[in-house]
Amino acid sequence: MTAPEPDLRRLRHFIAVAESGGFTRAAAALHLSQQALSSSIRQLEKDLNADLFTRVGRQVTLTRAGQTLLSEGRVLLAAARTVAEHVEKIGASTAETFVVGHTPALSGIEAYTILEPAIDAFPDSSFTLRQLYPADLTSAVLDGSVQLGLRRGVVPPDDLAAAVVGYHRVRLAVPSSHRLAHRRRVDIDELADEQIVLWAPPGASYYSDLLVGACRRAGFEPNYVISRIQGAATVAAPLTTNAIAFVTSAAGPAMDERVQVIDVHPTIQVPVQALWQRHTVSAVREMILTS
Structure with missing residues (x-):
């Protein structure tokens, strides 16, 4: 048996009801009568052979099928908009x-x-x-x-x-006045007594978790500070924190030679x-x- 295909207009109606929590607000937002909106949802349920809402008086809650359709339906509508925009641009050359x-x-x-x-x-x-x-x-x-x-x-x-499209090698960026600045390579366990700069707390960022995990595997709990400059080049972080930053920049001088980028051992690769x-x-x- 061929699986049913949701009507995009009715799907948009369903999402409006689900997001607004009821038919009254959704009907007003869609500029439809409540009767027309209710009829559209009933037809969608018939098309998909599934109850999408549990109705108690004027209150509606999503069924498990409704929760699935809300998640997948948002993606489908977004894709439909993208396809329409793409075709329109091609048609208009x-x-x-x-x-x-x-x-x-x-x-x-x-x-x-x-x-x-x-x-x-x-x-x-x-x-x-x-x-x-x-x-x-x-x-x-x-x-x-x-x-x-x-x-x-x-x-x-x-x-x-999603897919991983590459890996970048992680290095250390230190202020040029730092005791490690003259080194070509640093073992990661040498950072045990150093302050490290991160851009987000561990647990809030995959990148932070990866870097903290590398320190822990080396046998120490990193002493870290969160950078107060967000969105700037990561290699600039040592200038405002005086701490060591993990970066993916090439080894050598950076930031008008105020920062030195050094290889770290063992090698750390971070995905994109x-x-x-x-x-x-x-x-x-x-x-x-x-x-």
Whole structure:
């Protein structure tokens, strides 16, 4: 038996009721009568052969089927909007702009390097890079304003597709006046008595958890401080904290030689995870993911 396909208009009605918590507010927001909205939801339930709401008086709560449809339906509507916008641009012969968001943990240079194969392969496409904080990044990918998100981490997102697209080597950035600044390589256990700068507390960031985990495997609990400068190049952190920062910059002098970047042993590799809308296709994205 062929599985039923939800009507997108009715799906939009269902999501409005689920998010507003009732038919009255949803009907007003949709500029529909409550009777028309109720009829639309009943037809959707009939189409899907599932009860979506438990109704007690004027109160409605989602059934398990309704909870599933709310999660999957949001993704489906977002994908439908993206497809419509893409087709409209192609129909109008509008040049495609591929928007890539990246978190502050990745530099613009690192993001560009990941995109470079697609930039070379699609000379008629324009590319825009936007720096976004992690929560804003996932929201922008889900609503279609960003076609591809790049972040540090391998946490499976609930509503998005994801894949690891590369790894970057982690090094140490220290103030040029620091006792370790003259070294070419530092063993990580030598940081046991040093203060380390992070950009988010452990437990709130995959990247922080990875770095703290590397310290713990070396046999010490890191003494860390959270950077008060967010969104700037990570290699600049030693200048405002006088602490040691884990960075993915090349070894050598940085920040007008006020900072030195040093190799750390054992080698630490941090992944780059790409995020994109499920139920969509993109030749540009496929080039990035497979290069």
